Amino acid sequence: MPSPARVPPRLAFRPFLGSAAVADGLVTWTMLRGRSWRRLLPDVHVHRDGYRVDDHRMWCDAVALALPTGGVIAGRSAAYLWGVDLLDRDTPVAVLLPRAARMRAHPRLRVTRSAVPESDRTRFGRLPVTTALRTAFDLGRQAPREEALVAVDALLHRRVVKLPTLRAYADARPGWPGLPLLREVLALAEPLAESPMETRLRLLLLDAGLPPATAQHDVRDAAGRLVGRVDLAWPGLRVAVEYDGDHHRERTHFRQDVARLNALRAVGWVVLRFTADDVLRHPDRTVALVAQALRERHPAP
Incomplete structure (x- = not known):
């Protein structure tokens, strides 16, 4: 019986760009069409040993590879990376894109168009993501009210955001959609809430x-x-x-x-x-x- 093909260490567990791996001589397109590999997004693949259908971090890694310039992981996906798990089993990866950017639709992807200045973006484990402050600001503006409060409480309890800082951030952005809801949430927020x-x-x-x-x-x-x-x-x-x-x-x-x-x-x-x-x-x-x-x-x- 032939031994299984050796998997290059770079491709063993994390998603990767197929075109880059082929260009580097690590795999061929024929190999990528075989049973050892899973195609997650256009040009984004993962070895079958690294594939977990409901692993949100795997999907975040995959989406980050396909993001156009200026795009960031955001919303509940960003909160997950900041240590706050508010996700259902098959929640799509949330991203913010500049209005002119394009990204192919996919069931595991939820796109919102919004301005994301440089001060609102950072990197978390190689991934472009909204800062914890911008993440709380965005989630606190998203109805329903109960879920907005749950998200803000959780981020405050995680201590990646402070309530006075979030209030000041919101006050400096009059006219943004959802601000009336966010103000109500901030009046109710409790950093000590544990779940x-x-x-x-x-x-x-x-x-x-x-x-x-x-x-x-x-x-x-x-x-x-x-x-x-x-x-x-x-x-x-x-x-x-x-x-x-x-x-x-x-x-x-x-x-x-x-x-x-x-x-x-x-x-x-x-x-x-x-x-x-x-x-x-x-x-x-x-x-x-x-x-x-x-x-x-x-x-x-």
Whole structure:
């Protein structure tokens, strides 16, 4: 049995331009049409060992090779590169292109036309990308409001953007599309929010007219010792709300949660815990439970 053809190290795992690889004598066009290679975009290929259909970084690498002059990876794809994963399984790569630039349409590509001055662009691991500041500015202007807030909260929490800087950036760009939405998002933004679902839960309660909660509040006992940190709190009423993600179902985490909740109850706190199902499918019930807890703890007139 013949041994498999040796794959040049340059082409082993990352996307590459077929024309450049052929010109360098690394492969031939006949080889690229074989089963060892996958064509991702026009003239962009990857070896089958480096191909993962839903690997967004692979698609970002591929798109970067095909970008026309002035184009950058942007939006949720830029946020992903900045360490904030807001992507669905098969989300296309978002790019910003100058109005005169052309790029062939593809199902894994979403193109927006917009000015991107040099100050708004940088490189992240060889890829041209909008700065974290421009990324937050763009995502905060994109409806729906809840997703805009989720994106801005996540970038703020990642500490790649600061809220005062983002506010100043927005103020310096009057007339841009979506600015009214961004201003509303900035008024609601919470850098301490630790997950998209925590942001959604907080927004649900605010939109229902409940008083604003304190995010990531440290609960201490009478001696000042830390009892635990809660996601959302009304300290004066000793009421807390927490979002339980899948990691809370792990055995070790579950045991820690039980001990922490018992300690919080021992110092007089009421803690309500909600899941994604509560927030997304039963919002009215979730709001009613929190409102009831706040009423019960509110001092009588």
